[in-house]
Amino acid sequence: MAKTFSKGGVHPPENKLSANSAIQIVPPTNVVSIPVSQHMGAPSSVIVKKNDQVKVGQLIAQSAGFVSANIHSSVSGVVQKINTIIDTSGYKRKAVIIKVEGDEWMENIDRSAQIIRNFTMSSEEIIKRINEFGIVGLGGATFPSHVKLSIPKGKVAKVLVINGVECEPYLTADHRLMLEKGEEILIGIEIQMKAINVSRAIIGIENNKPDAIAHLTKLASSFKGIEIVGLKVKYPQGGEKQLIKAVMNREVPSGGLPIDVGAVVHNVGTAFAVYEAVQKNKPLFERVVTVTGKSLSKPSNFMARIGVPISNLIEAAGGLPEDTGKVISGGPMMGKSLNSLEVPMAKGVSGVLIMPDNESSRRRQAACIRCAKCVSVCPMGLEPYILMTLAEREMWEREENERIMDCIECGSCSFVCPSNRALLDYIRLGKGAVGKIMRARKA
Amino acid sequence: MKISPSPHNYGKDSVSSLMYGVIVAMIPAMLVSFYFFGLGAIIVTLTSVVSAMAFEWLITKYLLKKEPSLIDGSAIITGLLLAFNVPSNLPIWIILIGSLVAIGMGKMSFGGLGNNPFNPALVGRVFLLISFPVQMTKWPLPGNFPMEYADAATGATPLGVMKEGINNGEPMADILQNIPSHMQMFYGQMGGSLGEVAGLALLIGCLYMLFRGIITWHIPVSVLGSIAIFTGILHLASPEKFADPLFHILTGGVLLGAFFMATDYVTSPMSQKGQIVFGVGIGVLTVVIRVFGAYPEGVSFAILIMNAFVPLINNYIKPKRFGEVKVA
Numbered sequence: 001m002a003k004t005f006s007k008g009g010v011h012p013p014e015n016k017l018s019a020n021s022a023i024q025i026v027p028p029t030n031v032v033s034i035p036v037s038q039h040m041g042a043p044s045s046v047i048v049k050k051n052d053q054v055k056v057g058q059l060i061a062q063s064a065g066f067v068s069a070n071i072h073s074s075v076s077g078v079v080q081k082i083n084t085i086i087d088t089s090g091y092k093r094k095a096v097i098i099k100v101e102g103d104e105w106m107e108n109i110d111r112s113a114q115i116i117r118n119f120t121m122s123s124e125e126i127i128k129r130i131n132e133f134g135i136v137g138l139g140g141a142t143f144p145s146h147v148k149l150s151i152p153k154g155k156v157a158k159v160l161v162i163n164g165v166e167c168e169p170y171l172t173a174d175h176r177l178m179l180e181k182g183e184e185i186l187i188g189i190e191i192q193m194k195a196i197n198v199s200r201a202i203i204g205i206e207n208n209k210p211d212a213i214a215h216l217t218k219l220a221s222s223f224k225g226i227e228i229v230g231l232k233v234k235y236p237q238g239g240e241k242q243l244i245k246a247v248m249n250r251e252v253p254s255g256g257l258p259i260d261v262g263a264v265v266h267n268v269g270t271a272f273a274v275y276e277a278v279q280k281n282k283p284l285f286e287r288v289v290t291v292t293g294k295s296l297s298k299p300s301n302f303m304a305r306i307g308v309p310i311s312n313l314i315e316a317a318g319g320l321p322e323d324t325g326k327v328i329s330g331g332p333m334m335g336k337s338l339n340s341l342e343v344p345m346a347k348g349v350s351g352v353l354i355m356p357d358n359e360s361s362r363r364r365q366a367a368c369i370r371c372a373k374c375v376s377v378c379p380m381g382l383e384p385y386i387l388m389t390l391a392e393r394e395m396w397e398r399e400e401n402e403r404i405m406d407c408i409e410c411g412s413c414s415f416v417c418p419s420n421r422a423l424l425d426y427i428r429l430g431k432g433a434v435g436k437i438m439r440a441r442k443a
Numbered sequence: 444m445k446i447s448p449s450p451h452n453y454g455k456d457s458v459s460s461l462m463y464g465v466i467v468a469m470i471p472a473m474l475v476s477f478y479f480f481g482l483g484a485i486i487v488t489l490t491s492v493v494s495a496m497a498f499e500w501l502i503t504k505y506l507l508k509k510e511p512s513l514i515d516g517s518a519i520i521t522g523l524l525l526a527f528n529v530p531s532n533l534p535i536w537i538i539l540i541g542s543l544v545a546i547g548m549g550k551m552s553f554g555g556l557g558n559n560p561f562n563p564a565l566v567g568r569v570f571l572l573i574s575f576p577v578q579m580t581k582w583p584l585p586g587n588f589p590m591e592y593a594d595a596a597t598g599a600t601p602l603g604v605m606k607e608g609i610n611n612g613e614p615m616a617d618i619l620q621n622i623p624s625h626m627q628m629f630y631g632q633m634g635g636s637l638g639e640v641a642g643l644a645l646l647i648g649c650l651y652m653l654f655r656g657i658i659t660w661h662i663p664v665s666v667l668g669s670i671a672i673f674t675g676i677l678h679l680a681s682p683e684k685f686a687d688p689l690f691h692i693l694t695g696g697v698l699l700g701a702f703f704m705a706t707d708y709v710t711s712p713m714s715q716k717g718q719i720v721f722g723v724g725i726g727v728l729t730v731v732i733r734v735f736g737a738y739p740e741g742v743s744f745a746i747l748i749m750n751a752f753v754p755l756i757n758n759y760i761k762p763k764r765f766g767e768v769k770v771a
């Protein structure tokens with residue numbers, strides 16, 4: 001039987017509409033807005049000013065600490081202004097607005113199609129390069145990659161786990177990347193293995209992508225220590241803890257990190273970005289994004305520059321359908337609904353999902369019938385119905401004892417509830433309150 | 444454009460789809476009861492279902508002053524279950540009382556669906572059993588779609604025969620002469636409450652609910668398993684004094700209880716471990732009541748008693764958390 005994680009999980013309809021459309025390059029728009037907080041951690045500090053000329057790949061905002069990331073221009077042209085705009089988070093954030101002129105890249109970026117297999121950098125040099133080139137987790141969490149690759153004192157990495165699961169319905173960006181850039185991904189993995197000094201990497205891919213499994217398995221035969229593991233389809237297998245459980249059969253302890261069980265987890269998209277940074281001198285300023293939806297005429301996968309408005313990508317996929325009710329950055333299970341189509345593409349945007357109006361509204365919430373479905377699907381072994389009730393009653397201490405902070409916000413509980421209870425909404429509320437209390441206690 | 448936090452999609456189950464799934468699962472057993480108990484079964488079922496719906500509607504509208512919602516189907520289930528738990532010659536007025544108690548006392552007085560600690564149909568049934576012991580224990584004999592209702596010929600249930608025989612010290616072989624064969628009982632050809640007799644049909648309903656994901660195996664298997672093991676041990680120790688496990692499982696509403704009443708969402712535990720404890724509790728209590736108590740059957744009481752323990756079970760038996768071990 002195929003491997004998977006053992007506890008809970010759901011099977012939302014997969015709807016991988018764009019699985020067969022090859023990655024297309026979309027040209028940048030006339031003006032792009034590049035946000036300075038596209039990653040978890042401190043916003044970067046802008047180092048360009050109005051009227052500066054910039055090239056593609058030029059550093060425009062500097063990392064503001066260890067947990068932060070550099071940001072590079074995705075276009076060539078003139079800085080129009082530094083402004084606050086609404087980004088995919090829905091909040092107002094600072095961004096560099098650039099008027100595009102031509103497409104002039106930094107000279108040291110290797111734009112040839114040639115695949116470069118050998119590398120000579122040391123572990124430190126690799127991590128430094130990844131840091132400088134602004135690479136963050138491209139699965140959606142956007143955690144700065146150099147942080148994950150810097151193994152804390154006292155811990156030892158044993159396995160590099162690569163996430164090719166793409167368990168979110170609709171999204172196909174990673175799937176296409178594995179099919180079209182398989183060798184680059186494997187080289188990127190080799191580079192990361194060197195960075196954390198391990199001799200083993202496992203790529204987990206769900207069995208609904210047999211072509212990707214076959215392709216990478218074939219390619220991997222010429223790489224040492226890289227295994228491909230087919231996984232039984234189950235959401236949220238792409239969660240770090242679930243993936244580690246599935247491929248290594250280890251449980252990351254509550255409150256702990258993957259490194260506590262010797263694992264470092266990266267996404268296939270990140271592996272590709274690492275390849276480009278180390279072998280091609282190319283900073284992270286573009287990424288693959290799935291633009292999809294049931295009423296969209298051309299569900300597609302694009303290689304899109306950071307900073308182009310989402311509306312531009314939707315246009316390239318056939319235009320916004322009339323019956324649109326909701327536009328989501330990411331997938332239907334964990335994505336964020338957008339309040340404007342003008343928000344710019346960012347490093348963490350793996351998909352743009354257009355939901356028709358008749359699927360966009362919340363359903364009416366009814367009383368809990370105690371069916372226990374939320375309990376049986378929770379991948380963290382929590383009891384969502386209790387967490388919700390306690391949050392409603394603001395009983396934070398009990399909430400903490402019920403392990404609310406273990407919740408990975410996968411949404412399986414809300415998804416499955418027959419009474420349409422807003423379980424995760426309340427759990428988020430509870431996590432916020434409990435997190436605050438815990439921080440205050442530490443301080 | 445609409446804005447809302449994730450998730451943005453819903454699973455296929457709604458409260459009403461689950462409830463109607465349970466109703467569909469009860470149809471085979473209902474049809475078998477119509478066949479064996481004829482007109483009486485139809486009258487009892489109709490009265491019970493219609494009155495349960497009516498009481499729920501009236502209480503919601505005039506006592507709770509809320510918009511009544513019958514569409515979730517839960518009142519139909521309570522009505523059906525109550526009918527399944529009474530003899531097919533029960534007078535209409537007694538059914539109405541049972542239905543009022545089930546809905547009014549068993550369910551609405553606690554705030555309606557989701558809040559009641561006890562299975563409403565069982566509350567109704569036990570109330571009737573205590574208030575009308577004579578009418579509630581006169582069981583019509585099965586026929587081929589008989590047309591009698593109140594005047595149906597009655598007899599004892601196999602469990603009743605067994606209990607009396609054992610109490611009178613009759614040899615087991617003689618007692619078994621006086622009750623239907625296991626196979627007849629499996630089809631439903633025996634005296635008893637109208638929905639409890641049809642073992643095969645109940646099993647089909649249960650498999651349907653398992654297949655649809657409406658219930659999980661934990662409660663039915665732990666109830667039946669513990670009854671089988673407990674009575675199996677007794678039977679092996681003293682075959683003259685204790686009937687075989689299969690007899691115990693096929694009679695006295697064990698299948699009905701294990702499949703349709705112990706699995707009631709509202710009144711069963713939330714964690715799978717808790718559900719197993721609950722199921723074993725029901726199984727053991729059932730056997731204890733049957734073998735050592737005054738009543739020949741015992742499932743109803745066992746379920747109600749275990750219902751009372753559900754809050755305790757939920758409090759102390761938690762699902763295994765992911766990453767339970769603390770960081771060293």
Ligand code: SF4
Pocket residue numbers: 367368369370371372373374375384385416417418419420421423
């Ligand atoms: S899934 Fe919904 S109805 Fe069922 S127990 Fe959880 S909160 Fe209650």
Ligand code: SF4
Pocket residue numbers: 377378379380381382383384406407408409410411412413414423424427
């Ligand atoms: S959102 Fe949290 S509580 Fe709900 S199923 Fe996922 S981990 Fe469990």
